[in-house]
Amino acid sequence: MHSKQELEEVHKRILPYIHITPVLQSGLLNKISGADLYFKCENFQRMGAFKMRGATNAILQLSKEQQQKGVVTHSSGNFAQALSLAAKSLGVPAYIVMPSTAPQVKKDAVKTYGGKITECAPNLKDREETAEKIMRETGAAFLHPSNNTNVILGQGTAAMELLKEHQDLDFMVTPVGGGGLVAGTALAAHFFGNNCQTIGAEPFEVDDAYRSLKSGKIETNKTTDTIGDGLKTQLGDKNFPIIQKYVSEIIRVEEAEIIEALKLIWERMKIVIEPSSATALAAVLRENEKFRNKKIGIIISGGNVDLSNLPF
Known part of the structure; x- marks a missing residue:
């Protein structure tokens, strides 16, 4: 395997x-x-x-064309920050879908790392639909936080x-x-x-x-x-x-x-x-x-x- x-x-x-x-x-x-x-x-x-590790590897495994279009994920926590910082380090745009209820400190951290936040209702269905919409509009690659x-x-x-x-x-x-x-x-x-x-x-x-x-x-x-x-x-x-x-x-x-x-x-x-x-x-x-x-x-x-x- x-x-x-x-x-x-x-x-x-x-x-x-x-x-x-x-x-x-x-x-x-x-x-x-x-x-x-x-x-x-x-x-x-x-x-x-630790999520910095997986986020960095996932972005580096995308093709140059994919990297130019950016990456998208839905996360209220550490993966949102990890993907934003990893993307920034690699010069890749990062689109982050966060539930409106996410703590302000986490939203601020994502912004500091250069992630572009889209807020959605705090349920999985809305998170997934919002991420899909961004993928359609930007061509960004979806990266799941753990799967x-x-x-x-x-x-x-x-x-x-x-x-x-x-x-x-x-x-x-x-x-x-x-x-x-x-x-x-x-x-x-x-x-x-x-x-x-x-x-x-x-x-x-x-x-x-x-x-x-x-x-x-x-x-x-x-x-x-x-x-x-x-x-x-x-x-x-x-x-x-x-x-x-x-x-x-x-x-x-x-x-x-x-x-x-x-x-x-x-x-x-x-x-x-x-x-x-x-x-x-x-x-x-x-x-x-x-x-x-x-x-x-x-x-x-x-x-x-x-x-x-x-x-x-």
Whole structure:
């Protein structure tokens, strides 16, 4: 399906446009968890999240003619910012469809990065129809935030960097939203790890991926009442088969556990991360028997947090 070499090529392709992010450890968090934790800090990535990787790779894989016409996506969050900045770095126009309810700070960030925003009603149907209209009018190429093979491979490069630095990890743990990060991470763990299992972390409030793995088909959420605002989307037909094949399980966590993990990282590691990212540490703490004395890579997915709306 994919190969080690393919991930290497993706990494080489995007390297001029991304940061190789630091890996941090915390003696105290190791003690609390009873495990050896390696945090891959994508909150220090350009635009503040891992999504810069996938967005850059996806644009670079378009033909020159396609690039001139631009790219379009619908996203209220990090992919909107990632695609805008990646497009700006490559001199490509970016059209971003955002729900009218998206936080002003996110709209401002997209504008700073040069994305052209079109607002729509906050539902998937309107998002898709608005994006299609822009495609018809401009000829721009649609790039999905998580269900696009080039995006998935780009996201996998974070775990690949971590595994090249620490070959002997037993587990990789990432948050699960649309599935791009966990799918890319699982490919990296498969090709670059040494018997390294990938585990997804998901809030009980939006446990569509957990249910999808159980039922064998893509499930949806009726409500999305979680503090992990990056995790409200569902899996897609490109990433789901990879997740089925390479992700060993998905651990669900309570909202209180996410907040507790968020506080631990802010307080003890002195770094700013967004609530979605804390889900991975919350999963490790919740199932600490499983992870005891193991070496665990945790992908801190991003640090784009609304400072006026913190849960503590």
